[in-house]
Amino acid sequence: MASSYLPTVEADFVAWIQTFSETISDDPTAVGLSAGDASALDSMTTTYVTAYTIAKSPATRTKGSVAAKDAARANVTDRARQLSIIIQSNPMVTNDQKADLGLTLRKTNKTPVPAPTSSPLLAFIGATPLQHTLRSSDQMTPSKRTKPFGATQLMLYVEITAQGAMPTGIPTMTLAVTRNPFAVNFTAGQIGKVAWYTARWQTRTGLLGPISNTISATII
Numbered sequence: 001m002a003s004s005y006l007p008t009v010e011a012d013f014v015a016w017i018q019t020f021s022e023t024i025s026d027d028p029t030a031v032g033l034s035a036g037d038a039s040a041l042d043s044m045t046t047t048y049v050t051a052y053t054i055a056k057s058p059a060t061r062t063k064g065s066v067a068a069k070d071a072a073r074a075n076v077t078d079r080a081r082q083l084s085i086i087i088q089s090n091p092m093v094t095n096d097q098k099a100d101l102g103l104t105l106r107k108t109n110k111t112p113v114p115a116p117t118s119s120p121l122l123a124f125i126g127a128t129p130l131q132h133t134l135r136s137s138d139q140m141t142p143s144k145r146t147k148p149f150g151a152t153q154l155m156l157y158v159e160i161t162a163q164g165a166m167p168t169g170i171p172t173m174t175l176a177v178t179r180n181p182f183a184v185n186f187t188a189g190q191i192g193k194v195a196w197y198t199a200r201w202q203t204r205t206g207l208l209g210p211i212s213n214t215i216s217a218t219i220i
Contacts, residue, residue, distance in 0.1 A: 005104040012125050017077075019167050021041050021166070025038045031101070032090035041083065051065070051073075067211055088103065111144040112209070119138075119209060121200055122214075124215050130187070131183050131185050132184045134183075148201060148209070153202050154199050156184070156206065160194065160195050162193060164194075167196040186219045190219050193218070196216045197199075
């Protein structure tokens with residue numbers, strides 16, 4: 001568990017650990033702890049605050065008092081971290097309770113990935129019997145094969161028409177493509193026809209980006 005919720009300035013840490021300990025002592029079971037946990041933390045907090053007060057005063061500040069303060073802080077910090085892990089892991093503890101304890105509120109809802117704003121660029125590599133091989137890139141990075149941020153696959157639309165005919169209607173095939181380059185296979189009855197290709201990037205949640213350029217090639 002990250003320790004960023006613990007103040008680094010010692011005076012701030014004193015205030016934080018006192019609030020943390022007092023809040024737990026008020027009702028330890030409410031945050032999934034026991035009375036023994038609260039009592040032990042209270043004792044360690046008192047030891048630390050007392051040592052801090054002695055080490056802070058010019059009249060009593062010595063190497064020994066500073067060392068005692070540092071040791072007490074280390075002990076109470078370790079215990080506070082252990083208890084924080086228990087509290088953070090307890091689904092019954094509310095965010096308001098965690099905030100009262102001075103803990104970091106964990107982000108539970110991930111920021112949704114938006115739909116891609118760029119379109120794919122399709123390129124024809126070659127034709128072999130009953131197969132076309134193509135590759136894709138993104139319009140923002142045409143020299144690379146990488147997808148744009150958030151896109152997990154290429155939704156490829158393939159429409160097959162007679163020679164010279166322009167595509168209309170619903171695509172003959174819709175393929176989810178994750179590899180690059182990639183192959184599209186045909187049947188013997190489609191030899192001599194033309195395959196027209198367009199595509200969109202798609203996110204894991206199904207959001208689609210803008211449509212790509214259109215390319216075509218004869219099926220052999």
